[in-house]
Every structure is written in structure tokens, then in C-alpha cells.
Amino acid sequence: METFTRWILAHRRLVAGFWILLTVAGIATASSATKAMDQKFSVPGKEGWETNKAIAHLYHGTGGNAAPLVPVVSLPAETTVTDPAVRRDLAGVERKVTAALPGSRVAGYASTGDRAFVSADGRTTFVIAYPTPDPDQPFGDNPKAEKKLHAALVGATVAGSPVRLSGLDALTAQSSASNGPGVLVEALVGGLGALLVLAFVFGSLLAFVPILMAVPAIMTSFLTVYGLTTITGVSPIVQFLIALIGLGVAIDYSLLVVVRWREELAHGRGGDEAIITAMSTAGRAVVFSGTTVAVGLLALIVLPLPFLRSVGIGGMVIPLLSVAVSLSLLPVILHSWGPKLDWPHRRTDDKASTRWTRWAEAVVKRRWAAAALALVVLGLLVGAASKLQPGVSNPDTLAKGGAAKTGLLALERSGIGSGALLPHEILTSRGKAAAVAAAVAKVGGIHGAVAPDAWRAGGTAVAIAFPVKDGSRKAARDLVVPVREAARSADPQARLGGEVAQNRDFIKAVYGSFPLMIALIAIITFILLARAFRSLLLPAKAVLLNVISVAAAWGVLQLVWQSGHGSDEIFGIAATGSITAWIPLMVFAFLFGLSMDYEVFILARMREEYDATGDTDLAVVRGIGRTGRLVTSAALILFMAFISMASGPETDIKVLATGLAAGILLDATVIRALLVPAVVSLFGRWNWVLPAGPAKLLRVEPSLPPRTAPEPG
Structure with a gap:
């Protein structure tokens, strides 16, 4: 150097x-x-993704891995969808949707006569519209379609009741329009x-x-x-x-x-x-x-x-x-x-900083108590992380008000359920579509299923099933298997698509390989840090504490967002029921590396001080005295950046920012300022041992502290 x-x-x-x-x-x-940058998303080889890709190919890009737009109507008292005038108005709504979104796949009670689109009391109904994708948007999204349909439905009524446009895109649009920098x-x-x-x-x-x-x-x-x-x-x-x-x-x-x-x-x-x-x-x-x-x-x-x-x-x-x-x-x-x-x-x-030096001296003096306190805090959070449920965004969290939120609430209160926003799509044979829909409709937790006559292409057809619960709920995720089995009982060639099935495939593909990812990171990081610190114990401790640090951040996500202990009080958003599947992965990728920075900064200085003094406790005190303010300041900079990001209107960004901010804060305080100095002090001279054999493999000088009585100081 x-x-x-x-x-x-x-x-x-x-x-x-x-x-x-x-x-x-x-x-x-x-x-x-x-x-x-390539905007394509895929889960290759998995049924949900492959089915969605086939649906998009056969049906001009509509549906598959894109959520539908959902106009919702709540009829006045004493009025139901069986009223001929109501059905004519509903047919007019479907015509407006088709005109506003040419090429889209549209279905509702007016065109199908199927009660899958209607609540039990006949007073709430909805239309499903899958727009063609926008080639400039990732993942098959089309936010422009929401704007066009919203404009087309302004002033539209059914039996005097307004038509409220809902759906994930509509909820997201209203969320983005809400207050926030x-x-x-x-x-x-x-x-x-x-x-x-x-x-x-x-x-x-x-x-x-x-x-x-x-x-x-x-x-x-x-x-x-x-x-x-x-x-x-x-x-x-x-x-x-x-x-x-x-x-x-x-x-x-x-x-x-x-x-x-x-x-x-x-x-x-x-x-x-x-x-x-x-x-x-x-x-x-x-x-x-x-x-x-x-x-x-x-x-x-x-x-x-x-x-x-x-x-x-x-x-x-x-x-x-x-x-x-x-x-x-x-x-x-x-x-x-x-x-x-x-x-x-x-x-x-x-x-060195007087305050941090005094802090380090106090931790070293009471190292058992300091280590125990830190482990209790981390243990509670890691326990909460064990209940983390990766899933999809809860529609209830996407917008606090507006027409889209009102439409969603109407679906939930009527008994149809928020699952109408994330339906299952089933690609089946043209001649067996009706049988597939009838079989799936009998599955518990499914409000209804239908195979619209207009949804035909070549020798295929698409049936659609509406779960009562949305995909953020475990009950809805657990329906994927019985829905798939019911569909195949009517048509062995039927394949299940839709966002819920695709998300389940994503979770299995990512988190099934997650232990391998952690093991690879742990091994490579251990080797690098063993060279840096000329020690076997310090890098093992660093890797373990980093994994615990990320798990603790996941625990905060589970408590604050999934269980709702703080999300409503801080952000005015109810419990999400699950954490969007990609967020825990991104939290791990960010935090493992960023928090390791602080570990390296602190332990590198402790190693330097130990080499100069031969006294572990003195090395801990001097190391923390010199790096405590530095690490805290660096962590505070990131923490403030993440808190600023959490002030944005999108719920997923708030969740991600919360996990990152909590992880950085926990890492710089509970772990680096409390647990690390306590553990290094407890291990004494064993921290600094690197035998000749491993040292030769790592191509560094061995480190063999003398075997003497208690260290000085």
C-alpha cells in the first residue's frame, strides 16, 4: 500500500x-x-412464470404477470344486478373499458352473466380488465392504462351509483399522489x-x-x-x-x-x-x-x-x-x-474520543452483562424474524383514500374480498374451460371462477378464479396448490398462472437457494477477514454477528410492518400481513456488506492496537475510542438517508427503508458499540491466534500470542 x-x-x-x-x-x-438496463423479469422453469408467459404470448400481452384494473360498483339499496336496467348500465361500463383500452381482455357480469363477479347479496359487482403492456415499462406494467381508464370512467354510473376504478395500479397511483416529498x-x-x-x-x-x-x-x-x-x-x-x-x-x-x-x-x-x-x-x-x-x-x-x-x-x-x-x-x-x-x-x-473511551472501559469492565443485554435484544428480534412471511403487497396498504381505496373496501365489505385484485389465471384447453372453472369454484376460499367465452385463442382458453383473500395473506398463498389440483382434475393439461402463483414460485426459487448464498458469502468473507485480521476467531465472529444483524433487521420488519406494531402509529398504514418477497433479499444484500464495513473499521484498529501493546482489553478500549465516533457518524449518515427515503409515499419503499434504517442503527449500537467490544474482551488472547498452517494457506504471517498468565491492564 x-x-x-x-x-x-x-x-x-x-x-x-x-x-x-x-x-x-x-x-x-x-x-x-x-x-x-434490461427490464425483463423471469422465474425460468417454474409453472407460474411459464404459464404467465404463455398467456401473455397467446393473448397479445394481456394478463399473465400483470395485475388487472378493477372497476367496482356498489348498487343502491333494493337494487341488484338482476335488474335489466342495471345490467344494461354494466354493459355500458364494459364498453367504456374496451374503448379506453383497445386490445384489452375484459369480462364482467354483463358479458358473462356469471355470479363470480357479484357479491352474495347482488349489490356489489366488478369488472376485470387486463390492458396490453406498455413496452417502456418493466414487468409488463402499464400505468398509462390506469390513467386512460380513470379518465374514461369519470362520471360513469350504474343505477345512479358511481363506478370506482380500483386495482393494484390504481391504488399505487393514488398512493404516489398522496402526501410525501x-x-x-x-x-x-x-x-x-x-x-x-x-x-x-x-x-x-x-x-x-x-x-x-x-x-x-x-x-x-x-x-x-x-x-x-x-x-x-x-x-x-x-x-x-x-x-x-x-x-x-x-x-x-x-x-x-x-x-x-x-x-x-x-x-x-x-x-x-x-x-x-x-x-x-x-x-x-x-x-x-x-x-x-x-x-x-x-x-x-x-x-x-x-x-x-x-x-x-x-x-x-x-x-x-x-x-x-x-x-x-x-x-x-x-x-x-x-x-x-x-x-x-x-x-x-x-x-481518542473521551466519551467513547469511557464507554469502552465500562463495557470491558462489565463485559458479561453487556454481552447478555445485547444478546437478549438480538434474540428477541431474531425470534420475530422467524415469523417473517415473504409475499406480495397488501392492497390495503397501498393507498389511504380515494376512489381506488373506496372500491377495494366495497369488495372487502361485500364478501367478494380483496383477492379479486389478484386473481388466479388458468390456461386450459378450449373445450374444458367451463369444467375447469366449475371445479376451481368449489375450492374453499375461492369466491368464484369463470371462463369468459371471449377469452379464447387457438385451442386454448383462460379461466379466472377470484380468491377471497389477496396474495399477501397466508390463506391465499396456501390456495395455490388446491386450485392447481382442482384445475387439473378437470383438465390434466391445465396450468396455473397469475401473480400469486408466480410470486410463490419466486419465493421458492430465491429462498430455497438462500442458505447456499449465505454459505458462499460466509466462506469467502471469512477467508478475506482471516487475512485482514490474522485471526481465525475474529472473522468467524464477524460473519456470525453480521448474519444476526441482518436477521434482527428482518425481525423489525416483521414486528413493525407484518404484525403492524408501529406501521399504523408512524405511517398511518395497517399491518401488511406479509413482506413483499424481494425486500428481505435486498435488505440482506445491502446490510451484510454495509455493516461489515463497521466491523472491519473497528477490528482493524483493535488488531493494530493489540500488535502495539499485547493487551486485549487495552486494544478494545483504544480501538473503540478511536473508531466509535467514526462508525457512529458513518451509520448516522446512512440512517438519515434511509429515514428520508421512508418519507416517500410508496409502501414498499417505506418497508425497505425501515429495514435498512433499523439494521444500520442496530448494527452501530447494539452490535458494534456493545456486543463486539464485550465479546472481544471475553475471548482475550484467543482473538489474535492464527496458527502457522492456516497462515501459510492464507499467505500471511502467523499470529501466536504468548501463553502467559492474565494479560496486563
């Missing part, structure tokens, strides 16, 4: 020019990079929060340096991913990873290096020697931190879903480029501008 840093400083104009060129190119191509406002709030924290840490204009380093890291990541799109598909999710992880790790890494550089200056090292020493110590920790973040994302390649593999491949470039910026451009900035920016220098790094 020393040789590399000296070369960077000797060629600083070349290095600065190189990063300026890449940053400008990244800014110029960022929009093109986003557009070039835009993305730009959220980004500005997060950036301002980061600047305030950095200003507190440095007490000088150096607060701008970590934010400045994030710019080339993020823009170069976009440029690199743009190149990747020419050889492989890259999911649009990667653009959010670049913005979120890129900002977080670039600031974290620069913060670590700059703090160490100021410490070396305070200790009397001047000029480039302070930079070289900072890079040889903090810079080395940055290398291992960035590698572990990259491993956490790259491990997604073991999951059998192409779009998640692309997230892993595309996502790994972000921390690696953030490391590259911190190791090359940051020394140049510190050499050329560091002393000038360290003004007015209201805070010195000559000594």
Missing part, C-alpha cells in the same frame, strides 16, 4: 485527470446507462443530513471531501454498468444500488481515511508521510471492507433468477470503484487541498 500511494502522489496530475475524464463520461452516459427532495434531505454529520466530525471544510469522493464513484459506476449492458442484461434495480450503496460506502471509506490522516498530522507526521501512513492503515481496512461489500452482492449469482444475478454482477462494481476512488483520488485531494480545507479546524484528532 505504501508503494502504491507513493506512486499515486508522484503522478497525481495523471490520476486526477483520469478520474475527471471518467466522471465526465459517466455524467454524459448516465441516462443512456439507465435506459440500457419527491425523490429529489429526499436526496437533498439525505445529502444535507450527511453534510451536517460530517461537519460535526471534522469541524472544518473537510466535511465536503467525502461527499466530493462520492461523485466520481457513483458516476464511474454508471459508466462501468453501461459497459456491462453490452455483454449481459442488467436489472434496473442496479441504478438504485449505485445511488444508495455508492453514496454510503464512498462517504464511509473517505471518512475513515481522512480521519486517520488528521490523526497522523496531529501526531507530528507532516506532508505526504501522513497520507502514506493513513493509507497503509485505514486504506488497508478500506480494501477489505470494499471487497466484503462486493462479495455480499456478487453472491446473488448463486440464486436461480437471471435478474438477481445481474444485480449481483452489476452491484459489485459499486464498492470496488468506491475503493478505487478512496485509494487513488483521495490521496491526491489530501495532498493538494487537505491542509487548506482543514479550516477552521475546530476539532482535533490528536487524542
Whole structure:
């Protein structure tokens, strides 16, 4: 590292020019990079996905993995759908839908005469409309269709009652229109929060340096991913990873290096020697931190879903480029501008933080109690995580009011149920469609099933079944198997599609391979950290605590959102009943790498202090004294960014932001400030042991602390 840093400083104009060129190119191509990202989603080889793909192919892109729009009508008292005038009005509604959405698949009571579209009392009814997809939207969505149909149904009535457009797209549109800051406002709030924290840490204009380093890291990541799109598909999710992880790790890494550089200056090292020493110590920790973040994302390649593999491949470039910026451009900035920016220098790094030193001394003195307290808190949250149910979004959480919400409530109160928004689609033979619908209609938990005559293509037909419960409920997810069996009892060639079946396939594909993903991450991370810390015990503890940290964040999701202990009080949103399937996975990919940063920062400094003193407790106290404020500040920056993101109107984003914010907060407090120093103190000299055999395999020097009586201090 020393040789590399000296070369960077000797060629600083070349290095600065190189990063300026890449940053400008990244800014110029960022929009093109986003557009070039592959927007296709698939769960290859699974019945739900393959059936939906076949339905979309045969029926001009309608249905399959896209949720329908659902106009809902609640008739006046003493009026039912059997009234001829009501049926004429309902037929008019279906004609309006067809005219507004040419090529769509539409069905309702007026065109089918089937009671599957009607409540038991005959006073509530609905229409199903599957619009053709928008080629510019991912996953077969068509938000423009909702706007067109909403406009077409303005003023439409049935027997004097208004027609209210519901459905997932309509609910989402009204959610997005509800109160909440835009993305730009959220980004500005997060950036301002980061600047305030950095200003507190440095007490000088150096607060701008970590934010400045994030710019080339993020823009170069976009440029690199743009190149990747020419050889492989890259999911649009990667653009959010670049913005979120890129900002977080670039600031974290620069913060670590700059703090160490100021410490070396305070200790009397001047000029480039302070930079070289900072890079040889903090810079080395940055290398291992960035590698572990990259491993956490790259491990997604073991999951059998192409779009998640692309997230892993595309996502790994972000921390690696953030490391590259911190190791090359940051020394140049510190050499050329560091002393000038360290003004007015209201805070010195000559000594360790007095408060954090006292805290570490208290934890070491009461290490058994500290460890027990932390484990109790984490144990309760991990226990809650064991009840986590991956699923689909609960329609009740998508909008607080409006016509779409009123329509949904009408379906629920009438007994039809919210499952009408997420029906099962069954691809069957043309001649057996009616029999399939009749068989499925008898399944408990199904409100009704129908095979509209108009839904025919070639030798196939589509039957549709409406569960009472929506797909976010376990009762609805458990219906997938009996519905499939009932359909095949009438037609052995019948195949079950729809969003609920596809989501079940997604969960099985992802979470069935999840243990393999965790094992791969654990093994690679253990090897990397064993080299970094020259220890076997420290990396094992780090990996275990990181997994526990993520599980604890899942526990917060289960308690706050799935069970509703806080979602209503904080956000005004009822319990979701399940957590959208992709959210726990993203929480793991984000938090495992980001929280490992803090572990590496702390343990690297403890290792350095132990090598200097040979005293574990003293190493713990000095390590926490030097890194406590740094880790807390870095975590606070991310926490504020996630809290800002949670203020947006979309429920899924609120859930994701809650998990990330809770994970960062738990990791920086309960784990890194309490459990880590307590456990390291308890293990004593065993923390630092690396026998000759493993050391030879890892190609590092062995570490064999002397076997003596109790350590000094």
C-alpha cells in the first residue's frame, strides 16, 4: 500500500485527470446507462412464470404477470344486478373499458352473466380488465392504462351509483399522489443530513471531501454498468444500488481515511508521510471492507433468477470503484487541498474520543452483562424474524383514500374480498374451460371462477378464479396448490398462472437457494477477514454477528410492518400481513456488506492496537475510542438517508427503508458499540491466534500470542 500511494502522489496530475475524464463520461452516459438496463423479469422453469408467459404470448400481452384494473360498483339499496336496467348500465361500463383500452381482455357480469363477479347479496359487482403492456415499462406494467381508464370512467354510473376504478395500479397511483416529498427532495434531505454529520466530525471544510469522493464513484459506476449492458442484461434495480450503496460506502471509506490522516498530522507526521501512513492503515481496512461489500452482492449469482444475478454482477462494481476512488483520488485531494480545507479546524484528532473511551472501559469492565443485554435484544428480534412471511403487497396498504381505496373496501365489505385484485389465471384447453372453472369454484376460499367465452385463442382458453383473500395473506398463498389440483382434475393439461402463483414460485426459487448464498458469502468473507485480521476467531465472529444483524433487521420488519406494531402509529398504514418477497433479499444484500464495513473499521484498529501493546482489553478500549465516533457518524449518515427515503409515499419503499434504517442503527449500537467490544474482551488472547498452517494457506504471517498468565491492564 505504501508503494502504491507513493506512486499515486508522484503522478497525481495523471490520476486526477483520469478520474475527471471518467466522471465526465459517466455524467454524459448516465441516462443512456439507465435506459440500457434490461427490464425483463423471469422465474425460468417454474409453472407460474411459464404459464404467465404463455398467456401473455397467446393473448397479445394481456394478463399473465400483470395485475388487472378493477372497476367496482356498489348498487343502491333494493337494487341488484338482476335488474335489466342495471345490467344494461354494466354493459355500458364494459364498453367504456374496451374503448379506453383497445386490445384489452375484459369480462364482467354483463358479458358473462356469471355470479363470480357479484357479491352474495347482488349489490356489489366488478369488472376485470387486463390492458396490453406498455413496452417502456418493466414487468409488463402499464400505468398509462390506469390513467386512460380513470379518465374514461369519470362520471360513469350504474343505477345512479358511481363506478370506482380500483386495482393494484390504481391504488399505487393514488398512493404516489398522496402526501410525501419527491425523490429529489429526499436526496437533498439525505445529502444535507450527511453534510451536517460530517461537519460535526471534522469541524472544518473537510466535511465536503467525502461527499466530493462520492461523485466520481457513483458516476464511474454508471459508466462501468453501461459497459456491462453490452455483454449481459442488467436489472434496473442496479441504478438504485449505485445511488444508495455508492453514496454510503464512498462517504464511509473517505471518512475513515481522512480521519486517520488528521490523526497522523496531529501526531507530528507532516506532508505526504501522513497520507502514506493513513493509507497503509485505514486504506488497508478500506480494501477489505470494499471487497466484503462486493462479495455480499456478487453472491446473488448463486440464486436461480437471471435478474438477481445481474444485480449481483452489476452491484459489485459499486464498492470496488468506491475503493478505487478512496485509494487513488483521495490521496491526491489530501495532498493538494487537505491542509487548506482543514479550516477552521475546530476539532482535533490528536487524542481518542473521551466519551467513547469511557464507554469502552465500562463495557470491558462489565463485559458479561453487556454481552447478555445485547444478546437478549438480538434474540428477541431474531425470534420475530422467524415469523417473517415473504409475499406480495397488501392492497390495503397501498393507498389511504380515494376512489381506488373506496372500491377495494366495497369488495372487502361485500364478501367478494380483496383477492379479486389478484386473481388466479388458468390456461386450459378450449373445450374444458367451463369444467375447469366449475371445479376451481368449489375450492374453499375461492369466491368464484369463470371462463369468459371471449377469452379464447387457438385451442386454448383462460379461466379466472377470484380468491377471497389477496396474495399477501397466508390463506391465499396456501390456495395455490388446491386450485392447481382442482384445475387439473378437470383438465390434466391445465396450468396455473397469475401473480400469486408466480410470486410463490419466486419465493421458492430465491429462498430455497438462500442458505447456499449465505454459505458462499460466509466462506469467502471469512477467508478475506482471516487475512485482514490474522485471526481465525475474529472473522468467524464477524460473519456470525453480521448474519444476526441482518436477521434482527428482518425481525423489525416483521414486528413493525407484518404484525403492524408501529406501521399504523408512524405511517398511518395497517399491518401488511406479509413482506413483499424481494425486500428481505435486498435488505440482506445491502446490510451484510454495509455493516461489515463497521466491523472491519473497528477490528482493524483493535488488531493494530493489540500488535502495539499485547493487551486485549487495552486494544478494545483504544480501538473503540478511536473508531466509535467514526462508525457512529458513518451509520448516522446512512440512517438519515434511509429515514428520508421512508418519507416517500410508496409502501414498499417505506418497508425497505425501515429495514435498512433499523439494521444500520442496530448494527452501530447494539452490535458494534456493545456486543463486539464485550465479546472481544471475553475471548482475550484467543482473538489474535492464527496458527502457522492456516497462515501459510492464507499467505500471511502467523499470529501466536504468548501463553502467559492474565494479560496486563
